Amino acid sequence: MPLPYRLHAPGAFPDWVGEGRFVPCHRMSDLADAARHHPTLTFAWQGNRILHATEASFPLEDVPADLPVQRTLPVGLLDGRPCVAVDIAAEAPAPAGHAWTGLRALFNTLDAGWIALAGRSFQLLEWERTHQFCGRCATPMVMRAHERGRECPACQFVAYPRISPVVMGLVVRGRELLLARSPHFAPGMYSAVAGFVEVGESLEQSLAREILEETGIHAGHFQYFDSQPWPFPHSLMVAFTAEYASGTPVPQPGEIEDVQWFAHDRLPVLPPPISIAGRLIRAVASHLASLDP
Numbered sequence: 001m002p003l004p005y006r007l008h009a010p011g012a013f014p015d016w017v018g019e020g021r022f023v024p025c026h027r028m029s030d031l032a033d034a035a036r037h038h039p040t041l042t043f044a045w046q047g048n049r050i051l052h053a054t055e056a057s058f059p060l061e062d063v064p065a066d067l068p069v070q071r072t073l074p075v076g077l078l079d080g081r082p083c084v085a086v087d088i089a090a091e092a093p094a095p096a097g098h099a100w101t102g103l104r105a106l107f108n109t110l111d112a113g114w115i116a117l118a119g120r121s122f123q124l125l126e127w128e129r130t131h132q133f134c135g136r137c138a139t140p141m142v143m144r145a146h147e148r149g150r151e152c153p154a155c156q157f158v159a160y161p162r163i164s165p166v167v168m169g170l171v172v173r174g175r176e177l178l179l180a181r182s183p184h185f186a187p188g189m190y191s192a193v194a195g196f197v198e199v200g201e202s203l204e205q206s207l208a209r210e211i212l213e214e215t216g217i218h219a220g221h222f223q224y225f226d227s228q229p230w231p232f233p234h235s236l237m238v239a240f241t242a243e244y245a246s247g248t249p250v251p252q253p254g255e256i257e258d259v260q261w262f263a264h265d266r267l268p269v270l271p272p273p274i275s276i277a278g279r280l281i282r283a284v285a286s287h288l289a290s291l292d293p
């Protein structure tokens with residue numbers, strides 16, 4: 001029986017963009033007026049670790065004194081308050097009452113809206129860090145005035161923030177789900193198949209290829225589920241359900257440790273619900289449960 005279009009699943013992150021609460025900005029001058037009336041909400045990064053106060057609320061209001069700021073870039077306005085990302089020198093210790101922590105480790109601590117905004121700030125910062133010089137002629141790049149892009153003043157090459165699409169597919173056969181285990185997963189955890197879209201592929205072509213490569217299964221009838229930015233470091237996850245066509249599960253050597261069919265009511269350890277994989281699997285399992293007599 002085909003899965004319905006489209007399965008209901010609440011998003012992991014509140015929709016601050018759709019609600020009009022968050023407006024992206026690409027020039028510091030766009031934040032200047034707001035900065036006169038509000039403290040600046042500051043996402044301070046050292047490599048891929050973010051600074052947070054161990055007692056006070058998140059995010060920080062302005063940069064703690066004495067931290068060596070290497071660059072500051074505008075992120076946008078949240079409820080009219082300016083938001084910036086700042087890059088802190090690698091050797092700087094966290095100020096008293098603060099800690100440097102990877103964003104994933106804060107998933108259970110911070111509000112999901114702040115996680116999403118912190119992720120956005122990291123992707124922008126990481127893009128700026130890695131696009132200091134022109135990829136064509138090696139001249140130092142400058143920020144464009146009218147859009148978020150870095151331009152080479154010598155050859156006019158323009159680089160935009162990098163987003164890498166990843167397709168994810170959950171294959172369904174009757175009341176069973178095809179789940180795979182990567183060697184780097186937590187013990188006992190299984191998830192849906194996922195992989196980067198390659199140049200020249202549609203999302204659907206990429207999905208069919210990834211499912212076949214990783215599991216030996218032919219699948220089709222892909223239906224869109226949801227998408228979610230995943231800032232580790234710049235992915236956009238696009239999730240689908242898929243229907244089984246043919247084949248027997250065979251794990252891809254080196255990539256997949258085990259792949260199995262699981263009954264919808266006897267699932268293994270799953271990814272957390274903040275990940276799109278966790279939401280996709282739970283939404284399908286809950287739909288299949290609703291069909292049970």
Ligand SMILES: [Zn+2]
Nearest residue numbers: 134137152155
């Ligand atoms: Zn150039």
